[in-house]
Amino acid sequence: MALGLEDKKAIVAEVNEAAKGALSAVVADSRGVTVGEMTGLRRAAREAGVYVKVVRNTLVKRAVAGTDFECLSDTFTGPTLIAFSNEHPGAAARLLKDFATAQEKFEIKAAAFEGEVIPAADIDRLAKLPTYDEALAQLMMTMKEASAGKFVRLLAALRDQKEEAA
Secondary structure, eight states: OOOOHHHHHHHHHHHHHHHHTOSEEEEEEOTTOOHHHHHHHHHHHHHHTEEEEEEOHHHHHHHHTTSTTGGGGGGOOSSEEEEEESSOTTHHHHHHHHHHHHOTTOEEEEEEETTEEEEGGGTHHHHTOOOHHHHHHHHHHHHHHHHHHHHHHHHHHHHHHHHHHO
């Protein structure tokens, strides 16, 4: 189905708006994935705060021009699915990585974070970033362990002091 100029402008504006507010982006090739599977991916993306769109390469190149994701322009070949993470930098990478594991025909091409291209082989760098809650829990655990270590050293010092006095 042919798109008119106004439709193309609307798509470019929509993707550009998503790119401006995004923390990271992932580009994939969705050839061979059924409509039902793509519907499931889109549903999971909405729940994870990820914007997913299948866009023509010329339109997506125009949409990301002037954003942190312009570095992905070389990956826009063949059918292009682009996913932008809005709430957490690793959300789109995690979502598409899990989907690619379940769907052998789905292929991740690359990702971008803060203007840096991340090759598909290194997608785990982005996918394994902890969420805000996970990072906070890790920080609290570290603080707890540090304070427990100080308490143990204090008890050992008191014990040593009493042994010397006796």
